Amino acid sequence: MEQLQALERKETKLVGYTAKVSLNQDLENSIVLGLREELVGKRQDIANRLDDNGIYLVQVYSEEEWTPDVPFVSIVAVEVSDFVHIPEGFVRHTLPAGKYVKVTHQGPESQIGETYDSIREQDIGSSRAFDFEYWTNIDLLEHEGSTIDIYLPLET
Numbered sequence: 028m029e030q031l032q033a034l035e036r037k038e039t040k041l042v043g044y045t046a047k048v049s050l051n052q053d054l055e056n057s058i059v060l061g062l063r064e065e066l067v068g069k070r071q072d073i074a075n076r077l078d079d080n081g082i083y084l085v086q087v088y089s090e091e092e093w094t095p096d097v098p099f100v101s102i103v104a105v106e107v108s109d110f111v112h113i114p115e116g117f118v119r120h121t122l123p124a125g126k127y128v129k130v131t132h133q134g135p136e137s138q139i140g141e142t143y144d145s146i147r148e149q150d151i152g153s154s155r156a157f158d159f160e161y162w163t164n165i166d167l168l169e170h171e172g173s174t175i176d177i178y179l180p181l182e183t
Contacts, residue, residue: 038124041085049095073117083159087099133173156180158177161178
């Protein structure tokens with residue numbers, strides 16, 4: 028875990044795909060990867076897209092204590108200016124405005140679990156209902172120089 032930064036974020040409107048699976052189910056079946064690939068293939072269908080490259084991964088946790096076997100909601104999405112003309116099959120989700128801690132994962136996406144372990148060890152945002160990642164360029168996710176920003180909401 029390289030950088031830790033507290034910041035204020037504005038509300039962010041997202042459109043994409045969703046699935047409810049555990050971490051172990053996802054690792055075994057590449058479900059989020061499949062959603063990401065489908066989104067990349069169809070993101071040109073989404074009107075009012077604000078960024079041609081960046082993709083969000085939102086993870087909404089259940090009330091249960093998290094383990095790799097507890098299902099949670101994953102949303103793979105792109106940012107939009109508004110929710111007008113959402114194509115069929117897509118979901119909409121809004122990330123609330125507020126204070127967040129941004130943790131930057133440096134290195135291949137396949138090693139991001141180490142960064143999440145470090146976040147848990149430091150007890151950053153441990154009671155959070157959700158967190159999200161921002162992938163600037165999905166074509167470089169497995170490169171050593173890749174960075175993924177992880178955002179954790181702070182309690183107010």
